[in-house]
Amino acid sequence: MVNVHEKQFLFDCGEGTQISLRKERVRMMRIDHIAISHLHGDHYFGLFGLLSTFNLLGRTRALNLYGPPLLQELISAQEAAGEMVRGYPLHFHATSTDAPAVLFEDATVRLESFPVRHRIPTTGFILREKPKEPGVKRAWVADWNLQPTEILSLKRGEDVLREDGTLIPFAEACHAPPPPRSYAFAADTRYWAKVADWVRGVDLLYHEATFLHAMKDRAEKTFHTTALQAGRMAKEANVGRLVIGHISARYEGPGLLLEEARSVFPDTVAAEDGLVLEVKSRC
Amino acid sequence: MVNVHEKQFLFDCGEGTQISLRKERVRMMRIDHIAISHLHGDHYFGLFGLLSTFNLLGRTRALNLYGPPLLQELISAQEAAGEMVRGYPLHFHATSTDAPAVLFEDATVRLESFPVRHRIPTTGFILREKPKEPGVKRAWVADWNLQPTEILSLKRGEDVLREDGTLIPFAEACHAPPPPRSYAFAADTRYWAKVADWVRGVDLLYHEATFLHAMKDRAEKTFHTTALQAGRMAKEANVGRLVIGHISARYEGPGLLLEEARSVFPDTVAAEDGLVLEVKSRC
Numbered sequence: 001m002v003n004v005h006e007k008q009f010l011f012d013c014g015e016g017t018q019i020s021l022r023k024e025r026v027r028m029m030r031i032d033h034i035a036i037s038h039l040h041g042d043h044y045f046g047l048f049g050l051l052s053t054f055n056l057l058g059r060t061r062a063l064n065l066y067g068p069p070l071l072q073e074l075i076s077a078q079e080a081a082g083e084m085v086r087g088y089p090l091h092f093h094a095t096s097t098d099a100p101a102v103l104f105e106d107a108t109v110r111l112e113s114f115p116v117r118h119r120i121p122t123t124g125f126i127l128r129e130k131p132k133e134p135g136v137k138r139a140w141v142a143d144w145n146l147q148p149t150e151i152l153s154l155k156r157g158e159d160v161l162r163e164d165g166t167l168i169p170f171a172e173a174c175h176a177p178p179p180p181r182s183y184a185f186a187a188d189t190r191y192w193a194k195v196a197d198w199v200r201g202v203d204l205l206y207h208e209a210t211f212l213h214a215m216k217d218r219a220e221k222t223f224h225t226t227a228l229q230a231g232r233m234a235k236e237a238n239v240g241r242l243v244i245g246h247i248s249a250r251y252e253g254p255g256l257l258l259e260e261a262r263s264v265f266p267d268t269v270a271a272e273d274g275l276v277l278e279v280k281s282r283c
Numbered sequence: 284m285v286n287v288h289e290k291q292f293l294f295d296c297g298e299g300t301q302i303s304l305r306k307e308r309v310r311m312m313r314i315d316h317i318a319i320s321h322l323h324g325d326h327y328f329g330l331f332g333l334l335s336t337f338n339l340l341g342r343t344r345a346l347n348l349y350g351p352p353l354l355q356e357l358i359s360a361q362e363a364a365g366e367m368v369r370g371y372p373l374h375f376h377a378t379s380t381d382a383p384a385v386l387f388e389d390a391t392v393r394l395e396s397f398p399v400r401h402r403i404p405t406t407g408f409i410l411r412e413k414p415k416e417p418g419v420k421r422a423w424v425a426d427w428n429l430q431p432t433e434i435l436s437l438k439r440g441e442d443v444l445r446e447d448g449t450l451i452p453f454a455e456a457c458h459a460p461p462p463p464r465s466y467a468f469a470a471d472t473r474y475w476a477k478v479a480d481w482v483r484g485v486d487l488l489y490h491e492a493t494f495l496h497a498m499k500d501r502a503e504k505t506f507h508t509t510a511l512q513a514g515r516m517a518k519e520a521n522v523g524r525l526v527i528g529h530i531s532a533r534y535e536g537p538g539l540l541l542e543e544a545r546s547v548f549p550d551t552v553a554a555e556d557g558l559v560l561e562v563k564s565r566c
Contacts, residue, residue, distance in 0.1 A: 015298060015299065015301070015302075015328075015329065015332040016298065016299045016302060018298070019298075019299060039361075039364040039365045040365050041331055041332055041335040041361070041365060041367075042332075042335075045298075045328070045331050045332045045335075046298065048324055048328050049298040049324055049328045052324040052325075052328075068364070070360075070363075070364040071364070073360065074357075074360055074361060074364060077353075077356065077357055077360055078322075078324070078357060080353075081322040081351070081353040081354075081357060081403075082322045082323050082324060082403060083402065083403045084324075119366065120364075120365060120366045
């Protein structure tokens with residue numbers, strides 16, 4: 001789950017997700033966007049329960065759902081079978097594996113999808129903050145008695161030239177805004193070099209790392225990635241930080257996989273239940 | 284979950300059931316029968332994950348699934364969406380709300396369904412042991428040097444008359460077998476007097492008790508039962524013991540509901556996570 005300025009985006013929703021959200025004290029009803037990468041059960045079997053819980057809790061606010069086209073049919077079939085009357089609008093946006101696409105956009109964030117290579121149609125997602133307006137320095141507002149129209153001009157990045165010839169230069173009157181941050185979720189995928197083009201430069205990249213590189217052939221065959229390959233992806237895409245996950249249950253813990261990924265890309269952490277990371281700008 | 288001579292039957296399968304089964308160290312792969320009462324999410328959203336886990340664990344043994352006809356379509360749609368290849372046969376048996384029916388039968392147990400009254404088509408289930416053969420007393424086998432054909436006759440309840448005129452009376456030579464036991468699962472339902480005819484005399488009755496009787500009207504309207512009504516059902520059906528469950532989250536615990544049910548039917552317990560009960564014959 002990603003919280004951007006109190007907008008909450010959920011990426012994938014395996015069985016028991018609502019139980020975990022409750023445990024971590026996430027304000028579930030504030031989740032307005034859920035993006036499902038693909039239709040293997042471990043990535044969406046918790047969705048039906050969550051949609052149903054929203055209903056029980058009296059949700060009326062619209063929910064945006066992004067996922068493979070078939071997902072909408074599965075939801076409709078289940079709601080029909082249960083004769084469920086949903087009390088809130090569900091806006092479904094079908095994802096496509098043809099090319100990257102913008103799924104949602106408002107004044108502060110943009111959600112994108114990009115294709116990956118898994119056994120069935122699968123997309124990754126990128127969540128990007130939009131650039132913020134620069135802030136006008138308080139001292140300048142006071143000293144020059146800046147008027148609202150002048151402040152708006154400065155916020156747009158323009159210098160202000162008054163009728164009396166006074167120049168108020170944008171570069172001096174304004175703070176630079178914090179650089180916009182970005183997060184990419186690369187879902188379940190075989191290592192695919194092209195993904196680097198799409199996630200290039202993101203501040204935080206989640207990439208699966210199911211196997212150690214000794215099992216490269218098995219990774220290839222089952223459309224998964226090795227820890228070494230995940231590290232290479234992070235390096236190639238020049239991201240800020242790498243989180244690996246989806247680690248095979250055959251490994252006792254993430255230790256060896258972390259070591260492998262870090263040998264290529266040092267700033268790597270392993271996903272675990274309840275882990276909270278701040279997405280920091282890499283600039 | 285009911286274990287009858289190491290045959291395991293699962294009744295309903297809400298989200299997270301596989302997690303609970305693992306926690307309680309149930310040998311999941313030994314579950315060969317799953318019966319779903321109706322298609323409200325809290326009763327079957329864990330089924331897809333469990334079926335999928337069976338596959339991951341390499342199950343090859345057939346699984347019997349009983350439930351409303353639409354359930355089969357939902358499973359097919361999900362398996363198709365995930366391009367899942369199931370490694371084990373799934374025998375689906377559609378339930379009907381027209382009349383009680385026998386769903387499964389072998390040498391030792393019988394599974395039956397019966398209609399109940401809920402918002403959508405719903406059935407309850409009864410699991411009955413079959414009568415066991417009487418056992419021949421060891422001392423009689425030794426003292427009379429009983430032959431295999433004679434033992435078979437005795438087990439069939441026949442006296443044995445030897446050619447030399449010796450009579451070996453069944454009633455003395457045999458132990459009475461333990462009386463067969465039975466369990467009924469009455470699912471989600473409005474109080475419906477007719478259910479008593481179908482569950483009459485079972486040793487253990489699970490009946491839902493969503494509300495206290497003060498909320499009788501709400502129970503009626505939402506097709507649920509009050510604790511008092513559950514107690515009445517147990518009394519009317521002359522069962523051995525009552526387990527109440529599906530208690531509304533509005534109550535802090537089962538205390539008041541137990542009190543209410545026990546005012547009519549003293550031998551009542553409340554279902555809770557991890558509760559294990561031995562089904563004892565009421566005879």
